[in-house]
Amino acid sequence: MAHIAGRAGQVDAAAEVTGIRNWTLTYSVDTVETTDFADSGVATYLPTVSRWSGSFDGLKDGVPLTLGTSATPITIKLYESQTASQFWTGDCFITSCDPSTSFDGAVTYAYNFQGTGSLTVAAA
Numbered sequence: 001m002a003h004i005a006g007r008a009g010q011v012d013a014a015a016e017v018t019g020i021r022n023w024t025l026t027y028s029v030d031t032v033e034t035t036d037f038a039d040s041g042v043a044t045y046l047p048t049v050s051r052w053s054g055s056f057d058g059l060k061d062g063v064p065l066t067l068g069t070s071a072t073p074i075t076i077k078l079y080e081s082q083t084a085s086q087f088w089t090g091d092c093f094i095t096s097c098d099p100s101t102s103f104d105g106a107v108t109y110a111y112n113f114q115g116t117g118s119l120t121v122a123a124a
Helices: none
Strands: 010-013 020-033 045-059 074-079 087-100 108-120
Touching: 010 020, 010 087
Parallel strands: none
Antiparallel strands: 010 074, 020 045, 045 108, 074 087, 087 108
């Protein structure tokens, strides 16, 4: 399989968020230890609850996203490229917005989100 350049990535959070320069997604599963005498001193585990969260940031371009203060999540799509099937998607809440500026730089925004429910994994 060919490698993919990230320069064509994109973030849609209910609608395309312009000015974004990068995004990060953490998709994990909790485990519970199930070690007993039969395991001869070697720890064993079972998966339990999966979860996902992440962040994205970039240059200010338009109105900032609204924090997830209602019970209704937004659908987020994290595109790896402009190939139609190469994106991760699910419902989430925007949990923080961190604007930043300096006298010698551009205004930037950083967002964090928490997934709720299942996450659809990007296709190859």
